[in-house]
Amino acid sequence: MTNPGIDPTFASALRDRLLTAVAEPPRPHRRLSRRLGATASIGVVLAGTGAAFAAGVFNPPGRTSETPQGTAVAAAHAGTVTINLGRPPKSANGVSLTLTCLTPGTFAFPGGTLTCTTLEMHLPATDRQASTTVAIPANHRVTVHTSQAGVWSLRASYVQQTTTAWGVNAHGQTYGVINSHGTPDLVAVDNGRVAGYVKASDMACASGGDVANPAQAVAWDKASASRDISIPLYRSNGTTIIGTFTIGSAHGPGARTVRLSATHLACAQP
Amino acid sequence: MGWFPDEAAAWAAAVDGDAEGFAVVFDRYLDRVYRHALRLSGSRHDAEDLTAGAFLELWRRRRQVRMVDGSVLPWLLVTVTNLARNRARGLRRYRRLLASLPRTESIHPGADDILDQQIAAGSAKRLQQALGQLSASQAALVSLVSFEGYTPAQAAGVLGITPAAARTRLHRARRRIELALAGEPTPPDGLLPSLEDHPT
Numbered sequence: 436m437t438n439p440g441i442d443p444t445f446a447s448a449l450r451d452r453l454l455t456a457v458a459e460p461p462r463p464h465r466r467l468s469r470r471l472g473a474t475a476s477i478g479v480v481l482a483g484t485g486a487a488f489a490a491g492v493f494n495p496p497g498r499t500s501e502t503p504q505g506t507a508v509a510a511a512h513a514g515t516v517t518i519n520l521g522r523p524p525k526s527a528n529g530v531s532l533t534l535t536c537l538t539p540g541t542f543a544f545p546g547g548t549l550t551c552t553t554l555e556m557h558l559p560a561t562d563r564q565a566s567t568t569v570a571i572p573a574n575h576r577v578t579v580h581t582s583q584a585g586v587w588s589l590r591a592s593y594v595q596q597t598t599t600a601w602g603v604n605a606h607g608q609t610y611g612v613i614n615s616h617g618t619p620d621l622v623a624v625d626n627g628r629v630a631g632y633v634k635a636s637d638m639a640c641a642s643g644g645d646v647a648n649p650a651q652a653v654a655w656d657k658a659s660a661s662r663d664i665s666i667p668l669y670r671s672n673g674t675t676i677i678g679t680f681t682i683g684s685a686h687g688p689g690a691r692t693v694r695l696s697a698t699h700l701a702c703a704q705p
Numbered sequence: 706m707g708w709f710p711d712e713a714a715a716w717a718a719a720v721d722g723d724a725e726g727f728a729v730v731f732d733r734y735l736d737r738v739y740r741h742a743l744r745l746s747g748s749r750h751d752a753e754d755l756t757a758g759a760f761l762e763l764w765r766r767r768r769q770v771r772m773v774d775g776s777v778l779p780w781l782l783v784t785v786t787n788l789a790r791n792r793a794r795g796l797r798r799y800r801r802l803l804a805s806l807p808r809t810e811s812i813h814p815g816a817d818d819i820l821d822q823q824i825a826a827g828s829a830k831r832l833q834q835a836l837g838q839l840s841a842s843q844a845a846l847v848s849l850v851s852f853e854g855y856t857p858a859q860a861a862g863v864l865g866i867t868p869a870a871a872r873t874r875l876h877r878a879r880r881r882i883e884l885a886l887a888g889e890p891t892p893p894d895g896l897l898p899s900l901e902d903h904p905t
Contacts (some may be wrong), residue, residue, distance in 0.1 A: 442753060443740040444809045450731055452802070453764060458724040509712050554761070557801035 456554040472672040478598055493630035495623035496602040497611025497672075501568065507592035509635065511537065513585065517578040520591055521570050522553060527593035533566045540585035545569045568594060592607070602671060610671045621673055629668065629678045640702035641682040641695050659683055663692040713775040720767045730777060731760060737853075738781050744787040744852060747838065754803050758796045759784045771863060779849055779863040784847040787841060835885035842866070843878035850875055 504527040508520055520530065534544050536551035546567035555563055571593070579587055599617045601611035610621035610632050621632035641664040643655045663683030667676045681692055709715035711731055719727030735756070742755035759781050763770065773779045788795035796803065836844045842864055849860040861871035 441734060441756060442749070442809045444807050445753050446735060446739075448806045449760065450728070450735075452806070453731060453760055454724040454728055456764060457719060457722060457727040459722075554802060557805060558798075676818075 441676070452554060456552050459550075459552045472531045493623065493625055495611045495630075495632075497614050497616075497619060497623075498601050499596050499598040500615055501529070501596050503531070504593045504595050507590055509588065509590045511586070511588040512579070515578065515580045515586075517576050518589060518591065520572075520575050520577060520593070522575060523593045526573065526595050527597045529568045529594050530571055530577070531568045531594045533564055533590045533593050534579065535560050535564045535588045535590075537586040537588060538584065540581055542585060542587050543580040544589070545572065568596065578686050587671040604672050606673055608673045610673070621669065621671065624668065624680050626668060626678055626680045631668040631677050631680075632671055632673070633666050633668055633680050634673070636702070637695055638682065640700055641666050664689070664695050664698060666695045684699055711775060712777070713772065716770075716772070716777055719783050727764070730763075734778050734781055735760075735903065737778060738785055741848065741852065742785050742789065745786065745848070746792075750808075751792065753808070754796055755785050755788050757803055757806065758788045758799055761802070762788075771865070773855075773859055773862045779853075779855060779859065782848055782853055783845045783863055785810050786836075786845050790837065790841060790844060818850060835882045839878050839881060839887055841883070843874055846875045847878050847882065852881070 436584050491593055501645065504524040505521075510518055510531040512518075523530075530545075532544060534542055534549050536542055536549055536555075539551050539553045539556060539692045541548060541550045544565075544567075545570045547565055549563075568697065577589070577591060579589060579592055581587065596615075598614050598616070599611075601609040601616075604621075608621055609619035610623070611619045612623045613619070618635050620635055622635050624631065624633050643659070644651075663681050665679040665681045668678040669676055678696075683692075707765065709718060709726060710816065712733070713730035715726040719730060720726075720871040727856060738759055739752055739756045742752035742759070743749065746752045746755055762784050763777065770777055770780050836847065839847065845864060846860050847855075849855040850857055855863075857875055858868040860875075863870045864871070866874075
C-alpha cells in the first residue's frame with residue numbers, strides 16, 4: 436500500500452498560520468489586575484507561579500469588591516478611537532474596562548496593552564480579552580490606541596470599589612491581599628494545595644528585589660532561568676509555617692527549586 | 706531564506722521568533738509526523754488534525770520542548786501519540802482553528818472511505834485499539850522505537866526515564882500489543898514478564 440501524503444491545501448494553510456504566529460511579537464500583557472493601583476510586577480510574579488491571591492475559597496482581608504454603577508457602555512471600532520463614557524454616578528469611584536481584540540494587533544488602553552496573534556483569533560472572546568479597573572478619567576473619556584487595521588470592542592462601566600481593611604496579627608504585622616493601599620507585611624497567596632501568607636520581604640527578595648545594578652540584573656536573569664526559589668508559607672500569625680510558595684518560571688532539564696535561605700542573595704540573610 | 710547549520714540552530718532561532726527557523730523544522734518533519742498520525746488514527750482527516758495539533762503544541766510549548774540528538778522529531782512524535790490517545794481533549798484548544806483550515810475536496814465520492822479501508826487493511830485500526838490499552842509512556846515508547854526506529858536509549862531521553870526502564874517498559878508494551886492484536890485479554894502489567902525475567 437502506498438502511504439498517502441498530507442493534503443497540500445491543509446498543510447500549506449497550517450504552515451502559513453504557524454509561521455505568522457512565530458513572526459508575531461510576544462504579547463506584553465494578558466490579564467490585568469482588577470484592583471486599583473496593584474503593582475504589575477507582583478501580579479506577574481504570582482501569575483507566573485500559578486498562584487492567585489484573589490482566588491476562590493480563601494478569603495483574606497483587604498480584598499476589593501466591585502459593584503456596577505449606572506449603565507455599561509459597549510462599542511466596537513477600528514483604529515484609534517476615544518469613547519465618551521458620560522458623567523459618572525456620584526457613587527462610582529472607578530471604571531471597569533474589558534477590551535477584546537477582533538483582529539490581530541496591539542491595542543493600548545488605560546491600564547495596559549493587549550496583543551493578539553493570528554492564531555488566537557480562533558479562540559473564544561474570553562481568551563482574547565484584557566480587563567482592568569482604573570480611576571475615573573478627568574474628562575470621562577477612554578482612548579484605545581491601535582493601527583488603522585486594528586478592530587476591537589470595549590465594554591466600560593462605572594463601578595464602586597470597596598476594599599476591606601487588612602488584618603493585624605499579634606505581632607503587629609498586617610496581612611491580606613495587595614490592594615490600592617499597598618502591600619501588607621504578609622501577602623495572601625495560594626500555592627495550589629494550601630492558601631496562606633508569605634512575608635512581603637521574602638517575596639520581594641525571591642523576585643529579584645535586591646538587584647542594585649545592571650550587572651546584578653543580568654546575573655539574576657541568568658540564575659532565574661534554571662532556578663525557582665521557594666519561600667515559607669505561614670498562617671496569618673506570621674510564625675506557623677504551613678508550606679512553601681515557589682516563585683519563578685525556571686524550565687528545561689536543569690530546572691530546580693531552591694529555598695530562599697539556601698541562596699546567596701543578600702536579602703535572604705536574617 | 707535563512708541558513709542554519711543544523712536543526713538545533715534552526716529551532717533556537719524559531720524559539721526567538723524567526724519564522725524561517727520554524728519553517729525548517731516544519732518542512733523537515735511534516736511528512737514524518739503525518740505518517741505517524743495516520744498510523745495511529747486510521748483516518749486521513751484525523752491524521753491532519755493530529756499533525757496540526759502536534760506542530761501547534763510545538764510552538765505553544767516551545768520553551769519546554771526536549772530535543773534528542775539535536776532534533777525535535779521525537780518530541781513531535783510523542784506529542785502526536787499523546788494527542789491520538791485522547792484526541793478530543795488534546796485538540797480542544799485548537800478546535801476552531803482546525804475547522805478554519807481549508808482542505809481539498811475529495812475528487813471522487815467515497816475516496817476517504819477507500820483510503821480508510823486501505824489503512825485498515827494495514828491493521829491500523831487494530832493497532833490503534835491496541836495502543837489505546839497502553840499507558841501514555843508505553844504508547845510513546847512503542848511509537849518511537851517500533852514505528853520510528855529510535856533506540857530505547859534515545860526514546861528514554863525523550864521521556865525522561867532511564868534506558869533500562871525504557872527497555873523493560875517496551876518489552877511489556879510489545880507483549881501487551883501482541884496479545885491485543887491476537888484478540889486475547891491483556892493482564893495488568895505486574896503479571897506480564899519483564900526483560901529481566903526473560904533476558905534475550
